[in-house]
Amino acid sequence: MESKSSDSDSQVSSTIDERALLRKIDFRVIPWLALLYLLNSLDRSNIGNARLYNMETDLHMNDNQYLVALTTFFFPYAAFEMPSNVALRKLRPSRWLSFLILGWGVIMTLHGIVTNYGGLIALRVLLGLFESGLYPGIAFYLSSWYRKSELGTRIALFFTSATIAGAFGGLLAAAISNMNGIAGKPGWSWIFILEGIFTVLVGVASFWIVQDFPETAKFLTEDERLFVIQRLQQDQQLSAGGEAFKLKFVWQALSDKKTWIAMGIYMGFDGPLFAFSLFLPTIINEVSFQATAANLLSVPVYAWACLVTLGVGLLGDKIGQRAYINILLFSGGLIGYIILVASRNAALSYFACFLAASGIYPLIRAAWVSANTEGSYKRSAVLGLAIGWGNLNGAVTSNVYRAKDKPWYSLGHGIVLAYIGIGIVSSIIMRIVLKAENDRRARGERNEHIASVGENLDEKDANVYESIEDARRERGDMYSGFKYTL
Incomplete structure (x- = not known):
């Protein structure tokens, strides 16, 4: 039977043009995901643009x-990310992601007709609930399609839409503000209404456009599906092609020290990210510029971040040294915020915003975490936990830019600076831990015991398995033959 299977696999491989298949997957998967994340970022942060128009x-x-x-x-937003990721694995992405998008589009539209503070609070809670599943869902979803050496570039391609959203949000807000007074509504209302309606339309279309996982994707032939699964399994992703849900996979995520270190990395990234995206227009506005000028001046900052993100995505996949890249980027952001703390010059502070953006947005941390987590349910849980914790820190950094500290906001910049320091330290610790574990495995200290024919298995010994495949499937990235990406 093994010979027949091997021959069949070989025949499938010989008839598939791998590069053409990857281009096909890229074309059908990445652009729409980028659009969805653009809307996610835009609808989450456009309150910062609307604020400048008397909201x-x-x-x-x-x-x-x-x-x-x-x-x-x-x-x-933070609490429901892990449950949402587990639901995504059990349900179809075309249904689950589309449901979330449609929901937050409706809620965003309602932002434009709210009349009091209490109504705004209720809508922000609901927006956080529905937006929570998109980013960790996409990060996990892409890891189910691409090899480790391909993932960083693809995540960069869709994540650049966050920088585009920042740039586009400023332009769009400046344009929509001219609708002030139409139908008796102020300009800030129209920002929410028009952007929300567009999200609703995209959410409806997503039910037909979002693709499911490789094993069921309709745009692939049967041979292409098999080929995609085979190449992922050869890349230490034995769970590619599907696995049955077991609660122990969630426990593995919770008990793995790498999960907690990853949470530190995400904390060092997401705290600054939310502060930057929510307050960049305000910072520019208070330092020297009027509302529309401030929104427009945010565009070049995000355009620069977009270019750096693409470059880092390509570099990470090429050299694979994601820890060093993380540390370098965090250090650039550190310099940017040191300047922002010390500066009392508008031009210098504006320049520092470029350094800050290039030290925050290009961090392709999901590729590093995904590459070092095997097992589809464990990976979904780890990403959900790490991203959820990182996003929870947005609750802190969304409060650090107080009106009484304007125009230089030294306290806010100082707190963000501390977050970046946490990101640097966590990245260093992660590399040390992964390198030490790879060395132990190379010395044979983590080897499993594979039972010989006729040997009785001791059920009390958790490190004894009937076959190597059983060991790989049960242990995931804890399997002795799994090599961590540094």
């Missing part, structure tokens, strides 16, 4: 209430 005054809010409105978004 607080119209809703009778003070600065502290505005910060509370930002904060309430993050608690459901």
